[in-house]
Amino acid sequence: TRWVYAFGGGGADGDASMKNLLGGKGANLAEMSSLGLPVPPGFTITTEACTFYYANGKSYPAELKAQVAEGLKKVESLTGKTFGDPANPLLVSVRSGARASMPGMMDTVLNLGLNDETVDGLAKLSGDRRFAFDSYRRFIQMYSNVVLGLDHHMFEEILDEHKDRLDVRVDTALSAEDWEAVVADYKRAVEGERGEPFPQDPNAQLWGAIGAVFASWMNDRAKFYRRMHDIPESWGTAVNVQSMVFGNMGESSATGVAFTRNPSTGENRLYGEFLINAQGEDVVAGIRTPQPLTKAAREEMGDVQPSMEEALPEVFTQFKAVVEKLEKHYRDMQDIEFTVEKGRLYMLQTRNGKRTAKAALKIAVDLASEGLIGKEEAVMRVEPQSMDQLLHPTIDPASPRDVIATGLPASPGAATGKVVFTAEEAEKLGGAGEAVILMREETSPEDIRGMDAARGIVTARGGMTSHAAVVARGMGRPCVSGAGEIHIDMKAGEFRARGRTFKAYDIITIDGSTGEVLAGAVKMIEPELSGDFATLMGWADAVRRLKVRANAETALDAQTARQFGAEGIGLCRTEHMFFDPARIAAVREMILADDEAGRRGALEKILPMQRQDFVELFKIMEGLPVTIRLLDPPLHEFLPHSEEDVASVAEATGLDPKKLLRRAQELHEVNPMLGHRGCRLGVAYPEIYEMQVRAIVEAACEVVAEGRPAPIPEIMHPLVAKGEEMKFLRDLTDRTAKKVIEEKGCQIDYKVGTMIELPRAAIRAADLAENAEFFSFGTNDLTQTTFGISRDDSGRFLGYYIDKGIFEKDPFVSLDTEGVGDLIRIAAERGRAARPDVKLGICGEHGGDPASIQFCETIGLDYVSCSPYRVPIARLAAAQAAI
Numbered sequence: 001t002r003w004v005y006a007f008g009g010g011g012a013d014g015d016a017s018m019k020n021l022l023g024g025k026g027a028n029l030a031e032m033s034s035l036g037l038p039v040p041p042g043f044t045i046t047t048e049a050c051t052f053y054y055a056n057g058k059s060y061p062a063e064l065k066a067q068v069a070e071g072l073k074k075v076e077s078l079t080g081k082t083f084g085d086p087a088n089p090l091l092v093s094v095r096s097g098a099r100a101s102m103p104g105m106m107d108t109v110l111n112l113g114l115n116d117e118t119v120d121g122l123a124k125l126s127g128d129r130r131f132a133f134d135s136y137r138r139f140i141q142m143y144s145n146v147v148l149g150l151d152h153h154m155f156e157e158i159l160d161e162h163k164d165r166l167d168v169r170v171d172t173a174l175s176a177e178d179w180e181a182v183v184a185d186y187k188r189a190v191e192g193e194r195g196e197p198f199p200q201d202p203n204a205q206l207w208g209a210i211g212a213v214f215a216s217w218m219n220d221r222a223k224f225y226r227r228m229h230d231i232p233e234s235w236g237t238a239v240n241v242q243s244m245v246f247g248n249m250g251e252s253s254a255t256g257v258a259f260t261r262n263p264s265t266g267e268n269r270l271y272g273e274f275l276i277n278a279q280g281e282d283v284v285a286g287i288r289t290p291q292p293l294t295k296a297a298r299e300e301m302g303d304v305q306p307s308m309e310e311a312l313p314e315v316f317t318q319f320k321a322v323v324e325k326l327e328k329h330y331r332d333m334q335d336i337e338f339t340v341e342k343g344r345l346y347m348l349q350t351r352n353g354k355r356t357a358k359a360a361l362k363i364a365v366d367l368a369s370e371g372l373i374g375k376e377e378a379v380m381r382v383e384p385q386s387m388d389q390l391l392h393p394t395i396d397p398a399s400p401r402d403v404i405a406t407g408l409p410a411s412p413g414a415a416t417g418k419v420v421f422t423a424e425e426a427e428k429l430g431g432a433g434e435a436v437i438l439m440r441e442e443t444s445p446e447d448i449r450g451m452d453a454a455r456g457i458v459t460a461r462g463g464m465t466s467h468a469a470v471v472a473r474g475m476g477r478p479c480v481s482g483a484g485e486i487h488i489d490m491k492a493g494e495f496r497a498r499g500r501t502f503k504a505y506d507i508i509t510i511d512g513s514t515g516e517v518l519a520g521a522v523k524m525i526e527p528e529l530s531g532d533f534a535t536l537m538g539w540a541d542a543v544r545r546l547k548v549r550a551n552a553e554t555a556l557d558a559q560t561a562r563q564f565g566a567e568g569i570g571l572c573r574t575e576h577m578f579f580d581p582a583r584i585a586a587v588r589e590m591i592l593a594d595d596e597a598g599r600r601g602a603l604e605k606i607l608p609m610q611r612q613d614f615v616e617l618f619k620i621m622e623g624l625p626v627t628i629r630l631l632d633p634p635l636h637e638f639l640p641h642s643e644e645d646v647a648s649v650a651e652a653t654g655l656d657p658k659k660l661l662r663r664a665q666e667l668h669e670v671n672p673m674l675g676h677r678g679c680r681l682g683v684a685y686p687e688i689y690e691m692q693v694r695a696i697v698e699a700a701c702e703v704v705a706e707g708r709p710a711p712i713p714e715i716m717h718p719l720v721a722k723g724e725e726m727k728f729l730r731d732l733t734d735r736t737a738k739k740v741i742e743e744k745g746c747q748i749d750y751k752v753g754t755m756i757e758l759p760r761a762a763i764r765a766a767d768l769a770e771n772a773e774f775f776s777f778g779t780n781d782l783t784q785t786t787f788g789i790s791r792d793d794s795g796r797f798l799g800y801y802i803d804k805g806i807f808e809k810d811p812f813v814s815l816d817t818e819g820v821g822d823l824i825r826i827a828a829e830r831g832r833a834a835r836p837d838v839k840l841g842i843c844g845e846h847g848g849d850p851a852s853i854q855f856c857e858t859i860g861l862d863y864v865s866c867s868p869y870r871v872p873i874a875r876l877a878a879a880q881a882a883i
């Protein structure tokens with residue numbers, strides 16, 4: 001087997017299409033090299049080697065050693081340097097690189113190959129002893145941290161002691177001798193911690209680093225990131241070993257990152273940051289404040305230090321040409337890492353850049369308008385889930401802003417919450433449902449859970465490409481980074497800015513679109529749904545086949561749904577209407593009634609209210625279909641249970657407390673979700689469903705009488721299992737509707753159908769289709785009844801299943817296409833065989849889940865229905881499923 005692929009010198013063994021094998025970084029390094037771009041030579045150890053490593057008790061394939069040695073030989077001949085040669089040492093970086101980029105989640109080691117001898121060689125060769133020891137101290141720190149597992153604070157403390165001693169503030173002020181002294185202390189500290197000296201053998205260093213990259217695939221950060229982004233553990237990471245180039249060789253050297261378009265707004269303008277005389281992660285680590293790339297950006301920011309365009313004009317011109325070429329080649333916005341060594345440009349990485357939803361939209365629409373991609377491709381470019389970010393509120397421009405501090409607009413959107421200073425606290429409070437804003441000096445990968453639990457993030461340091469900024473954009477969290485006016489005092493539990501002091505838990509608001517941090521809560525406004533959003537949605541709507549409806553009961557939900565483009569209501573749960581405080585008394589009276597007559601009396605009171613619900617919905621939906629599910633939950637859900645509650649209900653309603661309690665006890669069920677609920681209520685107490693059918697048909701007549709578009713009610717019976725049940729319900733529905741239609745003398749086209757939420761219903765779909773004109777797959781319950789897993793209790797144990805890889809995803813979130821999906825497929829086939837025009841849809845959480853929507857497309861359902869805010873997600877996912 002071939003485990004190693006070389007790149008460099010104007011060619012490569014691999015190319016961009018080999019991401020699965022070489023990881024994203026390795027594949028693109030190979031591609032860039034073949035494009036003739038200046039890429040330092042190196043080689044990639046495949047992801048398959050990583051998979052092998054974990055499948056074989058953390059051991060390497062037998063051929064690997066020889067192949068790595070051969071790869072290293074090639075690099076040596078291309079660079080003219082020799083690994084471990086004290087006179088002319090080759091130094092390498094060892095970099096991880098998975099198929100999907102996982103920024104900052106895994107570890108990189110730079111300057112590998114340095115030891116007490118090669119550092120002298122490097123000093124002589126470069127004529128720059130300061131540079132050589134700067135590189136060595138970086139290497140010792142990184143290697144000790146990443147490979148030997150020593151805490152980086154130890155090194156920072158040593159460096160700070162030296163700086164204090166020398167009375168300097170910035171690293172660049174240290175001389176060669178100073179760095180030599182730092183290196184000596186570093187080595188002593190490492191030996192003190194480990195009981196053995198820092199490894200001097202370059203080969204041992206190399207294998208140590210390769211092992212550490214493989215090991216980092218299983219670290220907690222990486223695991224959490226994978227879970228969050230649905231990246232399978234089985235993919236593994238590649239390892240890239242690449243000859244070093246040095247951005248820390250003085251004033252004509254630099255390192256930087258660039259985006260070919262603005263990753264926050266999508267604006268088509270080169271965007272990025274760089275630092276003179278720096279290496280590696282200095283730019284993103286927030287140690288020094290990086291400078292913009294272009295003169296225009298520098299002028300806008302009012303910065304005093306020169307941009308790259310001004311400081312290194314010749315390299316900048318070359319760089320601009322390279323990045324333009326890359327964007328055209330990949331036909332997408334690129335996120336680029338580069339280094340300039342003594343005026344020479346080197347490309348270290350390119351990938352399709354991560355971006356906010358807003359930027360993704362704009363870039364997709366712009367690239368299509370520029371003719372670089374087609375409209376369908378533009379539709380494929382936007383991740384449906386990310387639309388969520390666009391549908392959430394921003395700060396009302398008209399409301400007053402009490403600005404505490406400003407920073408960089410690192411991730412758009414606004415959020416209000418209690419300020420906390422640690423990720424742990426954000427996780428704790430956020431997990432408990434509180435809105436918190438996480439404020440940090442700067443964030444690091446360890447903070448990722450806290451960032452996820454926070455509504456928004458503020459950092460005092462770091463640029464637009466800092467860890468906080470990149471991760472927040474990926475999560476869709478609003479973020480303000482580099483708000484330098486903020487001084488966090490962890491000990492006092494407060495922060496200060498512009499002469500004001502705020503305590504932990506004070507309410508603040510952040511505006512990630514302007515970079516402002518504001519005191520208190522601020523008025524928010526609903527999102528703008530025109531412009532690029534409307535354009536892309538239009539393209540999506542033109543290609544999708546599946547219709548998209550919304551689950552909605554209230555007028556507000558229905559309005560939101562229509563505004564987001566819903567083409568009907570797929571699920572109106574009538575029980576939600578019963579909980580209205582104005583009518584719950586009548587509902588309880590109905591439940592307490594001793595006989596049918598008593599029940600009918602109470603239902604009389606509910607009828608006009610229920611009718612009014614439907615009138616309102618029908619008006620908003622203007623002739624679009626509205627699926628109304630008749631009463632579904634067990635009746636005891638409407639009764640108070642504890643003695644205390646019973647007493648207060650009795651007092652408020654005048655109902656007899658003893659009777660209330662007795663009835664609640666009578667209705668108690670051991671297993672209510674499999675108990676007296678759904679159409680079983682309609683079978684036992686037909687008068688309840690009769691009242692609901694009457695309310696629906698009367699409402700439709702009323703709306704028609706007002707001269708509005710005729711509603712299309714679809715009356716849906718829940719939890720049906722048998723053909724005979726469906727027949728009984730069909731007769732009940734038709735009989736009642738006919739009566740109303742005759743009374744009112746109006747013409748209403750209604751449909752009668754059922755939810756499919758029991759395995760028996762799916763298997764016997766043909767029986768049901770005799771009397772059901774539509775099926776709506778209630779996949780929440782169907783998942784529950786198919787697995788026999790209670791969805792209300794599954795939270796307690798599903799985690800174990802996901803950890804152990806038995807379930808890849810929570811089946812209540814993403815449809816189990818194998819089992820539950822097969823039942824849906826069977827029901828669709830059998831239903832259609834019995835009634836060719838039976839209408840098929842899905843409601844429940846899965847209706848807004850892109851993977852589940854993909855499945856609905858493959859089996860040819862007619863529509864999906866989801867919560868109003870997910871309608872745009874579903875429209876886009878349905879389009880992608882059709883392409």
Ligand code: ADP
Pocket residue numbers: 040092093094095096102103104105106108110242243244245246247255279280281337338339348349
């Ligand atoms: P990440 O995936 O976290 O971005 P990288 O492997 O890209 O990690 O490495 C981080 C940084 O280290 C790069 O952006 C670059 O600045 C520096 N680096 C990596 N390899 C080299 C190299 N061969 N020469 C110089 N700098 C390098």
Ligand code: MG
Pocket residue numbers: 104105106107108
């Ligand atoms: Mg890294």
Ligand code: MG
Pocket residue numbers: 337349
């Ligand atoms: Mg990188």
